Amino acid sequence: MKVCVIGGGPAGLYTAASLLSRDVNVTLYEKEPELGGLYRYSLLPESRMSPFTKLLEHKNFSLKLNSKIDLEKLSGMEKEFDAFVIATGPGGPRKLAIPGADHCIGSLDIAKSWAGEEPKYTVGSKVLIVGMGDVSMDITKYLFGWAGPQFKFPKNALERVKEVRDVTITSRRNVLESSFSNHGLRSVLEIPRLGFSWSSPKDISCPDKDKTKDLEQKFTYLQKDDGKKDNINKWKERRLRLFQGVREGAKRLRLMFNTNIKSIERVGRQYKVKMEQGGIPIEEYFDTVISSVGFSRADPRSLGFTKPVYYVGWAKHPKGNAERAKEDAQDVVNKIVEMKKM
Incomplete structure:
Protein backbone atom coordinates (compact mmCIF):
# COMPACT_ATOMS: atom_id res chain seq x y z
CA MET A 1 0.00 0.00 0.00
CA GLY A 92 -2.67 31.42 6.42
CA PRO A 93 -2.68 33.98 9.25
CA ARG A 94 -6.06 35.46 10.11
CA LYS A 95 -6.40 39.22 9.73
CA LEU A 96 -8.17 41.52 12.13
CA ALA A 97 -11.47 42.70 10.65
CA ILE A 98 -11.12 46.27 11.93
CA PRO A 99 -10.13 49.67 10.51
CA GLY A 100 -6.35 50.04 10.52
CA ALA A 101 -5.57 46.30 10.59
CA ASP A 102 -2.83 46.85 8.00
CA HIS A 103 -0.79 48.68 10.65
CA CYS A 104 -0.18 45.36 12.45
CA ILE A 105 2.93 43.21 12.18
CA GLY A 106 1.94 39.56 11.69
CA SER A 107 2.89 36.98 14.32
CA LEU A 108 4.53 34.77 11.68
CA ASP A 109 6.74 37.66 10.52
CA ILE A 110 7.88 38.08 14.12
CA ALA A 111 8.55 34.36 14.54
CA LYS A 112 10.59 34.12 11.33
CA SER A 113 13.14 36.53 12.78
CA TRP A 114 14.10 34.22 15.64
CA ALA A 115 14.22 31.30 13.20
CA GLY A 116 17.12 32.97 11.39
CA GLU A 117 15.43 35.08 8.72
CA GLU A 118 16.40 38.73 8.41
CA PRO A 119 13.88 40.84 10.39
CA LYS A 120 11.82 43.32 8.35
CA TYR A 121 10.76 45.53 11.23
CA THR A 122 11.90 47.36 14.35
CA VAL A 123 9.77 47.14 17.50
CA GLY A 124 9.24 50.18 19.72
CA SER A 125 9.20 50.51 23.50
CA LYS A 126 5.47 49.99 24.08
CA VAL A 127 3.92 46.99 22.29
CA LEU A 128 0.37 45.67 21.91
CA ILE A 129 -0.22 42.02 20.97
CA VAL A 130 -3.78 41.26 19.85
CA GLY A 131 -4.63 37.64 20.67
CA MET A 132 -3.63 35.60 23.71
CA GLY A 133 -2.59 32.11 22.63
CA ASP A 134 0.74 30.37 23.16
CA VAL A 135 2.14 32.05 20.03
CA SER A 136 1.65 35.37 21.84
CA MET A 137 3.54 33.96 24.81
CA ASP A 138 6.45 33.00 22.54
CA ILE A 139 6.40 36.47 20.99
CA THR A 140 6.50 38.03 24.47
CA LYS A 141 9.57 35.99 25.36
CA TYR A 142 11.25 37.19 22.19
CA LEU A 143 10.31 40.83 22.79
CA PHE A 144 11.92 40.63 26.24
CA GLY A 145 14.90 38.68 24.85
CA TRP A 146 14.59 35.62 27.06
CA ALA A 147 13.30 32.09 26.40
CA GLY A 148 15.11 30.05 29.03
CA PRO A 149 18.49 28.29 28.93
CA GLN A 150 17.60 25.96 26.02
CA PHE A 151 17.01 28.65 23.40
CA LYS A 152 19.16 31.57 22.27
CA PHE A 153 17.83 34.26 19.96
CA PRO A 154 19.97 35.41 16.99
CA LYS A 155 21.80 38.67 17.72
CA ASN A 156 20.30 40.47 14.72
CA ALA A 157 16.80 39.52 15.92
CA LEU A 158 17.49 40.82 19.44
CA GLU A 159 18.75 44.09 17.98
CA ARG A 160 15.25 44.72 16.58
CA VAL A 161 13.56 44.46 20.00
CA LYS A 162 16.16 46.05 22.28
CA GLU A 163 13.91 49.06 23.03
CA VAL A 164 10.93 47.01 24.30
CA ARG A 165 9.94 47.83 27.87
CA ASP A 166 6.17 47.38 28.01
CA VAL A 167 3.99 44.63 26.46
CA THR A 168 0.19 44.43 26.59
CA ILE A 169 -1.69 41.34 25.37
CA THR A 170 -5.45 41.40 24.80
CA SER A 171 -7.98 38.56 24.73
CA ARG A 172 -11.66 38.72 23.84
CA ARG A 173 -12.34 36.05 26.46
CA ASN A 174 -11.83 35.78 30.20
CA VAL A 175 -8.95 34.22 32.10
CA LEU A 176 -10.21 30.64 31.95
CA GLU A 177 -11.40 30.73 28.35
CA SER A 178 -8.35 32.36 26.74
CA SER A 179 -6.27 30.16 24.45
CA PHE A 180 -2.86 30.15 26.16
CA SER A 181 -1.76 27.10 28.13
CA ASN A 182 -0.79 27.31 31.79
CA HIS A 183 2.70 26.21 30.81
CA GLY A 184 2.90 28.95 28.18
CA LEU A 185 2.17 31.77 30.63
CA ARG A 186 4.24 30.18 33.40
CA SER A 187 7.29 30.15 31.10
CA VAL A 188 6.80 33.88 30.42
CA LEU A 189 6.57 34.66 34.13
CA GLU A 190 10.02 33.08 34.56
CA ILE A 191 11.58 36.03 32.69
CA PRO A 192 13.93 37.76 35.17
CA ARG A 193 12.83 41.14 36.58
CA LEU A 194 9.50 41.07 34.74
CA GLY A 195 6.63 43.08 36.16
CA PHE A 196 3.19 41.50 35.73
CA SER A 197 -0.37 42.82 35.95
CA TRP A 198 -3.74 41.92 34.51
CA SER A 199 -7.26 43.28 34.26
CA SER A 200 -10.64 41.61 33.77
CA PRO A 201 -14.05 43.24 34.30
CA LYS A 202 -15.63 39.90 35.22
CA ASP A 203 -15.14 37.36 37.99
CA ILE A 204 -12.22 35.34 36.63
CA SER A 205 -13.23 32.20 38.55
CA CYS A 206 -16.65 31.93 36.86
CA PRO A 207 -16.79 31.53 33.07
CA ASP A 208 -20.09 32.22 31.33
CA LYS A 209 -22.43 29.23 31.61
CA ASP A 210 -22.79 28.92 27.83
CA LYS A 211 -18.97 28.65 27.57
CA THR A 212 -18.65 25.65 29.90
CA LYS A 213 -18.62 23.12 27.06
CA ASP A 214 -15.96 25.10 25.19
CA LEU A 215 -13.85 25.19 28.35
CA GLU A 216 -14.10 21.41 28.77
CA GLN A 217 -13.05 20.86 25.14
CA LYS A 218 -10.15 23.27 25.57
CA PHE A 219 -9.02 21.39 28.67
CA THR A 220 -8.85 18.03 26.89
CA TYR A 221 -5.89 19.12 24.74
CA LEU A 222 -4.30 21.78 26.92
CA GLN A 223 -3.87 19.47 29.90
CA LYS A 224 -1.32 17.41 27.96
CA ASP A 225 0.65 20.50 27.02
CA ASP A 226 0.66 21.48 30.69
CA GLY A 227 2.02 18.06 31.62
CA LYS A 228 -0.73 17.35 34.14
CA LYS A 229 -3.25 14.55 33.67
CA ASP A 230 -5.95 15.40 36.17
CA ASN A 231 -9.44 16.84 36.24
CA ILE A 232 -10.59 20.20 34.95
CA ASN A 233 -10.95 21.66 38.45
CA LYS A 234 -7.25 21.08 39.17
CA TRP A 235 -6.39 22.70 35.86
CA LYS A 236 -8.51 25.73 36.74
CA GLU A 237 -6.82 25.98 40.15
CA ARG A 238 -3.39 26.04 38.54
CA ARG A 239 -4.47 28.71 36.09
CA LEU A 240 -5.99 30.98 38.72
CA ARG A 241 -2.87 30.55 40.86
CA LEU A 242 -0.91 32.30 38.09
CA PHE A 243 -3.04 35.41 38.66
CA GLN A 244 -2.57 35.83 42.39
CA GLY A 245 -1.46 39.42 42.78
CA VAL A 246 0.79 41.63 40.67
CA ARG A 247 4.52 42.24 40.73
CA GLU A 248 6.86 45.09 39.84
CA GLY A 249 9.77 44.89 37.43
CA ALA A 250 12.03 46.83 35.07
CA LYS A 251 10.00 45.48 32.15
CA ARG A 252 6.23 45.11 32.27
CA LEU A 253 3.69 42.61 30.97
CA ARG A 254 -0.02 43.40 31.17
CA LEU A 255 -2.83 41.00 30.19
CA MET A 256 -6.23 42.48 29.33
CA PHE A 257 -9.19 40.07 29.25
CA ASN A 258 -12.70 40.56 27.81
CA THR A 259 -11.20 43.14 25.46
CA ASN A 260 -12.19 43.84 21.85
CA ILE A 261 -10.01 45.92 19.53
CA LYS A 262 -12.14 48.40 17.56
CA SER A 263 -9.65 50.34 15.43
CA ILE A 264 -5.97 51.18 14.93
CA GLU A 265 -4.91 54.61 13.66
CA ARG A 266 -1.44 55.93 12.82
CA VAL A 267 -0.78 59.16 14.73
CA GLY A 268 2.73 60.48 14.14
CA ARG A 269 5.15 57.71 15.07
CA GLN A 270 2.64 55.86 17.26
CA TYR A 271 -0.64 54.01 16.88
CA LYS A 272 -3.86 55.05 18.58
CA VAL A 273 -5.80 51.92 19.49
CA LYS A 274 -9.46 52.08 20.39
CA MET A 275 -10.79 49.10 22.34
CA GLU A 276 -13.55 48.04 24.70
CA GLN A 277 -13.06 46.05 27.87
CA GLY A 278 -16.29 44.70 29.25
CA GLY A 279 -18.16 47.29 27.18
CA ILE A 280 -16.11 50.22 28.52
CA PRO A 281 -14.32 52.22 25.77
CA ILE A 282 -10.55 52.64 26.14
CA GLU A 283 -8.10 54.61 24.01
CA GLU A 284 -4.36 54.02 24.28
CA TYR A 285 -1.20 54.72 22.28
CA PHE A 286 1.40 52.09 21.32
CA ASP A 287 4.66 52.12 19.36
CA THR A 288 4.04 48.73 17.74
CA VAL A 289 0.96 46.54 17.23
CA ILE A 290 1.28 42.80 16.55
CA SER A 291 -1.60 40.61 15.34
CA SER A 292 -1.61 37.08 16.76
CA VAL A 293 -5.20 35.94 16.24
CA GLY A 294 -4.51 32.51 14.81
CA PHE A 295 -4.77 30.98 11.38
Whole structure:
Protein backbone atom coordinates (compact mmCIF):
# COMPACT_ATOMS: atom_id res chain seq x y z
CA MET A 1 0.00 0.00 0.00
CA LYS A 2 1.28 3.49 -0.91
CA VAL A 3 0.26 6.69 0.87
CA CYS A 4 1.07 10.27 -0.10
CA VAL A 5 1.60 12.73 2.79
CA ILE A 6 1.69 16.41 1.86
CA GLY A 7 3.33 18.60 4.49
CA GLY A 8 6.44 18.04 6.59
CA GLY A 9 5.36 19.65 9.85
CA PRO A 10 4.60 17.73 13.07
CA ALA A 11 1.23 16.37 11.83
CA GLY A 12 2.70 15.09 8.57
CA LEU A 13 5.74 13.61 10.30
CA TYR A 14 3.67 11.87 12.97
CA THR A 15 1.45 10.44 10.24
CA ALA A 16 4.41 9.21 8.20
CA ALA A 17 6.12 7.63 11.21
CA SER A 18 2.98 5.80 12.29
CA LEU A 19 2.23 4.55 8.77
CA LEU A 20 5.77 3.22 8.39
CA SER A 21 5.43 1.34 11.67
CA ARG A 22 2.36 -0.37 10.16
CA ASP A 23 4.24 -1.52 7.05
CA VAL A 24 2.86 1.14 4.70
CA ASN A 25 4.95 2.80 1.97
CA VAL A 26 5.03 6.59 2.40
CA THR A 27 6.07 9.43 0.12
CA LEU A 28 6.17 12.83 1.86
CA TYR A 29 6.18 16.12 -0.06
CA GLU A 30 7.37 19.33 1.63
CA LYS A 31 7.44 22.71 -0.14
CA GLU A 32 10.33 24.06 1.98
CA PRO A 33 13.98 22.93 1.77
CA GLU A 34 13.74 21.38 5.25
CA LEU A 35 11.23 19.58 7.46
CA GLY A 36 9.50 21.04 10.51
CA GLY A 37 6.74 23.32 9.22
CA LEU A 38 5.61 25.96 11.70
CA TYR A 39 7.47 24.04 14.42
CA ARG A 40 10.64 25.72 13.10
CA TYR A 41 9.22 29.03 14.34
CA SER A 42 8.40 27.82 17.84
CA LEU A 43 10.65 28.27 20.88
CA LEU A 44 10.77 24.55 21.61
CA PRO A 45 14.16 22.78 21.61
CA GLU A 46 15.31 21.22 18.34
CA SER A 47 15.66 17.90 20.19
CA ARG A 48 11.88 17.50 19.93
CA MET A 49 12.36 16.94 16.18
CA SER A 50 15.22 14.43 16.47
CA PRO A 51 13.03 11.26 16.57
CA PHE A 52 11.87 12.04 13.04
CA THR A 53 15.40 11.74 11.62
CA LYS A 54 14.91 7.96 11.67
CA LEU A 55 12.30 8.35 8.94
CA LEU A 56 14.99 9.26 6.43
CA GLU A 57 16.63 5.85 6.87
CA HIS A 58 13.45 3.78 6.52
CA LYS A 59 13.36 1.62 3.39
CA ASN A 60 9.67 2.38 2.77
CA PHE A 61 10.02 6.17 3.06
CA SER A 62 10.62 8.65 0.26
CA LEU A 63 11.10 12.39 0.93
CA LYS A 64 10.55 15.11 -1.66
CA LEU A 65 11.75 18.51 -0.41
CA ASN A 66 11.26 21.79 -2.30
CA SER A 67 8.09 20.24 -3.72
CA LYS A 68 5.04 22.49 -3.67
CA ILE A 69 1.94 20.48 -4.55
CA ASP A 70 -1.01 22.48 -5.87
CA LEU A 71 -4.45 21.11 -6.76
CA GLU A 72 -3.49 20.48 -10.38
CA LYS A 73 -0.38 18.47 -9.47
CA LEU A 74 -2.28 16.59 -6.79
CA SER A 75 -4.98 15.55 -9.25
CA GLY A 76 -2.32 14.09 -11.53
CA MET A 77 -0.94 11.95 -8.67
CA GLU A 78 -4.14 10.05 -7.87
CA LYS A 79 -3.15 6.90 -9.77
CA GLU A 80 0.19 6.66 -7.93
CA PHE A 81 -1.19 6.28 -4.39
CA ASP A 82 -3.89 4.43 -2.48
CA ALA A 83 -4.61 7.29 -0.05
CA PHE A 84 -3.67 10.94 0.53
CA VAL A 85 -3.02 12.79 3.79
CA ILE A 86 -3.12 16.60 3.70
CA ALA A 87 -0.89 17.98 6.48
CA THR A 88 -0.06 21.35 4.94
CA GLY A 89 -0.79 23.37 8.06
CA PRO A 90 -3.26 26.27 8.15
CA GLY A 91 -4.43 28.28 5.19
CA GLY A 92 -2.67 31.42 6.42
CA PRO A 93 -2.68 33.98 9.25
CA ARG A 94 -6.06 35.46 10.11
CA LYS A 95 -6.40 39.22 9.73
CA LEU A 96 -8.17 41.52 12.13
CA ALA A 97 -11.47 42.70 10.65
CA ILE A 98 -11.12 46.27 11.93
CA PRO A 99 -10.13 49.67 10.51
CA GLY A 100 -6.35 50.04 10.52
CA ALA A 101 -5.57 46.30 10.59
CA ASP A 102 -2.83 46.85 8.00
CA HIS A 103 -0.79 48.68 10.65
CA CYS A 104 -0.18 45.36 12.45
CA ILE A 105 2.93 43.21 12.18
CA GLY A 106 1.94 39.56 11.69
CA SER A 107 2.89 36.98 14.32
CA LEU A 108 4.53 34.77 11.68
CA ASP A 109 6.74 37.66 10.52
CA ILE A 110 7.88 38.08 14.12
CA ALA A 111 8.55 34.36 14.54
CA LYS A 112 10.59 34.12 11.33
CA SER A 113 13.14 36.53 12.78
CA TRP A 114 14.10 34.22 15.64
CA ALA A 115 14.22 31.30 13.20
CA GLY A 116 17.12 32.97 11.39
CA GLU A 117 15.43 35.08 8.72
CA GLU A 118 16.40 38.73 8.41
CA PRO A 119 13.88 40.84 10.39
CA LYS A 120 11.82 43.32 8.35
CA TYR A 121 10.76 45.53 11.23
CA THR A 122 11.90 47.36 14.35
CA VAL A 123 9.77 47.14 17.50
CA GLY A 124 9.24 50.18 19.72
CA SER A 125 9.20 50.51 23.50
CA LYS A 126 5.47 49.99 24.08
CA VAL A 127 3.92 46.99 22.29
CA LEU A 128 0.37 45.67 21.91
CA ILE A 129 -0.22 42.02 20.97
CA VAL A 130 -3.78 41.26 19.85
CA GLY A 131 -4.63 37.64 20.67
CA MET A 132 -3.63 35.60 23.71
CA GLY A 133 -2.59 32.11 22.63
CA ASP A 134 0.74 30.37 23.16
CA VAL A 135 2.14 32.05 20.03
CA SER A 136 1.65 35.37 21.84
CA MET A 137 3.54 33.96 24.81
CA ASP A 138 6.45 33.00 22.54
CA ILE A 139 6.40 36.47 20.99
CA THR A 140 6.50 38.03 24.47
CA LYS A 141 9.57 35.99 25.36
CA TYR A 142 11.25 37.19 22.19
CA LEU A 143 10.31 40.83 22.79
CA PHE A 144 11.92 40.63 26.24
CA GLY A 145 14.90 38.68 24.85
CA TRP A 146 14.59 35.62 27.06
CA ALA A 147 13.30 32.09 26.40
CA GLY A 148 15.11 30.05 29.03
CA PRO A 149 18.49 28.29 28.93
CA GLN A 150 17.60 25.96 26.02
CA PHE A 151 17.01 28.65 23.40
CA LYS A 152 19.16 31.57 22.27
CA PHE A 153 17.83 34.26 19.96
CA PRO A 154 19.97 35.41 16.99
CA LYS A 155 21.80 38.67 17.72
CA ASN A 156 20.30 40.47 14.72
CA ALA A 157 16.80 39.52 15.92
CA LEU A 158 17.49 40.82 19.44
CA GLU A 159 18.75 44.09 17.98
CA ARG A 160 15.25 44.72 16.58
CA VAL A 161 13.56 44.46 20.00
CA LYS A 162 16.16 46.05 22.28
CA GLU A 163 13.91 49.06 23.03
CA VAL A 164 10.93 47.01 24.30
CA ARG A 165 9.94 47.83 27.87
CA ASP A 166 6.17 47.38 28.01
CA VAL A 167 3.99 44.63 26.46
CA THR A 168 0.19 44.43 26.59
CA ILE A 169 -1.69 41.34 25.37
CA THR A 170 -5.45 41.40 24.80
CA SER A 171 -7.98 38.56 24.73
CA ARG A 172 -11.66 38.72 23.84
CA ARG A 173 -12.34 36.05 26.46
CA ASN A 174 -11.83 35.78 30.20
CA VAL A 175 -8.95 34.22 32.10
CA LEU A 176 -10.21 30.64 31.95
CA GLU A 177 -11.40 30.73 28.35
CA SER A 178 -8.35 32.36 26.74
CA SER A 179 -6.27 30.16 24.45
CA PHE A 180 -2.86 30.15 26.16
CA SER A 181 -1.76 27.10 28.13
CA ASN A 182 -0.79 27.31 31.79
CA HIS A 183 2.70 26.21 30.81
CA GLY A 184 2.90 28.95 28.18
CA LEU A 185 2.17 31.77 30.63
CA ARG A 186 4.24 30.18 33.40
CA SER A 187 7.29 30.15 31.10
CA VAL A 188 6.80 33.88 30.42
CA LEU A 189 6.57 34.66 34.13
CA GLU A 190 10.02 33.08 34.56
CA ILE A 191 11.58 36.03 32.69
CA PRO A 192 13.93 37.76 35.17
CA ARG A 193 12.83 41.14 36.58
CA LEU A 194 9.50 41.07 34.74
CA GLY A 195 6.63 43.08 36.16
CA PHE A 196 3.19 41.50 35.73
CA SER A 197 -0.37 42.82 35.95
CA TRP A 198 -3.74 41.92 34.51
CA SER A 199 -7.26 43.28 34.26
CA SER A 200 -10.64 41.61 33.77
CA PRO A 201 -14.05 43.24 34.30
CA LYS A 202 -15.63 39.90 35.22
CA ASP A 203 -15.14 37.36 37.99
CA ILE A 204 -12.22 35.34 36.63
CA SER A 205 -13.23 32.20 38.55
CA CYS A 206 -16.65 31.93 36.86
CA PRO A 207 -16.79 31.53 33.07
CA ASP A 208 -20.09 32.22 31.33
CA LYS A 209 -22.43 29.23 31.61
CA ASP A 210 -22.79 28.92 27.83
CA LYS A 211 -18.97 28.65 27.57
CA THR A 212 -18.65 25.65 29.90
CA LYS A 213 -18.62 23.12 27.06
CA ASP A 214 -15.96 25.10 25.19
CA LEU A 215 -13.85 25.19 28.35
CA GLU A 216 -14.10 21.41 28.77
CA GLN A 217 -13.05 20.86 25.14
CA LYS A 218 -10.15 23.27 25.57
CA PHE A 219 -9.02 21.39 28.67
CA THR A 220 -8.85 18.03 26.89
CA TYR A 221 -5.89 19.12 24.74
CA LEU A 222 -4.30 21.78 26.92
CA GLN A 223 -3.87 19.47 29.90
CA LYS A 224 -1.32 17.41 27.96
CA ASP A 225 0.65 20.50 27.02
CA ASP A 226 0.66 21.48 30.69
CA GLY A 227 2.02 18.06 31.62
CA LYS A 228 -0.73 17.35 34.14
CA LYS A 229 -3.25 14.55 33.67
CA ASP A 230 -5.95 15.40 36.17
CA ASN A 231 -9.44 16.84 36.24
CA ILE A 232 -10.59 20.20 34.95
CA ASN A 233 -10.95 21.66 38.45
CA LYS A 234 -7.25 21.08 39.17
CA TRP A 235 -6.39 22.70 35.86
CA LYS A 236 -8.51 25.73 36.74
CA GLU A 237 -6.82 25.98 40.15
CA ARG A 238 -3.39 26.04 38.54
CA ARG A 239 -4.47 28.71 36.09
CA LEU A 240 -5.99 30.98 38.72
CA ARG A 241 -2.87 30.55 40.86
CA LEU A 242 -0.91 32.30 38.09
CA PHE A 243 -3.04 35.41 38.66
CA GLN A 244 -2.57 35.83 42.39
CA GLY A 245 -1.46 39.42 42.78
CA VAL A 246 0.79 41.63 40.67
CA ARG A 247 4.52 42.24 40.73
CA GLU A 248 6.86 45.09 39.84
CA GLY A 249 9.77 44.89 37.43
CA ALA A 250 12.03 46.83 35.07
CA LYS A 251 10.00 45.48 32.15
CA ARG A 252 6.23 45.11 32.27
CA LEU A 253 3.69 42.61 30.97
CA ARG A 254 -0.02 43.40 31.17
CA LEU A 255 -2.83 41.00 30.19
CA MET A 256 -6.23 42.48 29.33
CA PHE A 257 -9.19 40.07 29.25
CA ASN A 258 -12.70 40.56 27.81
CA THR A 259 -11.20 43.14 25.46
CA ASN A 260 -12.19 43.84 21.85
CA ILE A 261 -10.01 45.92 19.53
CA LYS A 262 -12.14 48.40 17.56
CA SER A 263 -9.65 50.34 15.43
CA ILE A 264 -5.97 51.18 14.93
CA GLU A 265 -4.91 54.61 13.66
CA ARG A 266 -1.44 55.93 12.82
CA VAL A 267 -0.78 59.16 14.73
CA GLY A 268 2.73 60.48 14.14
CA ARG A 269 5.15 57.71 15.07
CA GLN A 270 2.64 55.86 17.26
CA TYR A 271 -0.64 54.01 16.88
CA LYS A 272 -3.86 55.05 18.58
CA VAL A 273 -5.80 51.92 19.49
CA LYS A 274 -9.46 52.08 20.39
CA MET A 275 -10.79 49.10 22.34
CA GLU A 276 -13.55 48.04 24.70
CA GLN A 277 -13.06 46.05 27.87
CA GLY A 278 -16.29 44.70 29.25
CA GLY A 279 -18.16 47.29 27.18
CA ILE A 280 -16.11 50.22 28.52
CA PRO A 281 -14.32 52.22 25.77
CA ILE A 282 -10.55 52.64 26.14
CA GLU A 283 -8.10 54.61 24.01
CA GLU A 284 -4.36 54.02 24.28
CA TYR A 285 -1.20 54.72 22.28
CA PHE A 286 1.40 52.09 21.32
CA ASP A 287 4.66 52.12 19.36
CA THR A 288 4.04 48.73 17.74
CA VAL A 289 0.96 46.54 17.23
CA ILE A 290 1.28 42.80 16.55
CA SER A 291 -1.60 40.61 15.34
CA SER A 292 -1.61 37.08 16.76
CA VAL A 293 -5.20 35.94 16.24
CA GLY A 294 -4.51 32.51 14.81
CA PHE A 295 -4.77 30.98 11.38
CA SER A 296 -7.50 30.17 8.89
CA ARG A 297 -8.41 26.66 7.78
CA ALA A 298 -6.65 25.09 4.81
CA ASP A 299 -8.40 25.12 1.42
CA PRO A 300 -11.49 22.93 2.02
CA ARG A 301 -12.33 22.40 -1.66
CA SER A 302 -13.13 18.82 -2.64
CA LEU A 303 -10.48 17.21 -4.82
CA GLY A 304 -13.01 14.95 -6.51
CA PHE A 305 -10.80 11.91 -5.86
CA THR A 306 -12.04 8.35 -5.83
CA LYS A 307 -9.15 7.58 -3.45
CA PRO A 308 -9.57 8.53 0.23
CA VAL A 309 -8.23 11.94 1.31
CA TYR A 310 -7.62 12.83 4.98
CA TYR A 311 -6.76 16.12 6.69
CA VAL A 312 -4.63 16.21 9.85
CA GLY A 313 -3.22 18.82 12.23
CA TRP A 314 -3.74 22.49 11.53
CA ALA A 315 -4.94 21.71 7.99
CA LYS A 316 -7.97 20.16 9.71
CA HIS A 317 -8.44 22.64 12.56
CA PRO A 318 -5.94 25.53 12.93
CA LYS A 319 -5.38 25.33 16.68
CA GLY A 320 -3.97 22.99 19.30
CA ASN A 321 -0.47 21.73 20.04
CA ALA A 322 1.84 18.95 18.87
CA GLU A 323 0.07 16.38 21.05
CA ARG A 324 -3.20 17.10 19.31
CA ALA A 325 -1.49 16.76 15.92
CA LYS A 326 -0.18 13.38 17.06
CA GLU A 327 -3.68 12.24 18.03
CA ASP A 328 -5.05 13.42 14.67
CA ALA A 329 -2.34 11.49 12.86
CA GLN A 330 -3.05 8.30 14.79
CA ASP A 331 -6.78 8.49 14.03
CA VAL A 332 -6.08 8.84 10.31
CA VAL A 333 -3.51 6.05 10.31
CA ASN A 334 -5.99 3.69 11.97
CA LYS A 335 -8.50 4.42 9.20
CA ILE A 336 -5.90 3.83 6.49
CA VAL A 337 -4.75 0.56 8.04
CA GLU A 338 -8.36 -0.65 8.27
CA MET A 339 -8.73 0.14 4.58
CA LYS A 340 -5.57 -1.88 3.91
CA LYS A 341 -7.15 -4.95 5.51
CA MET A 342 -10.18 -4.82 3.21
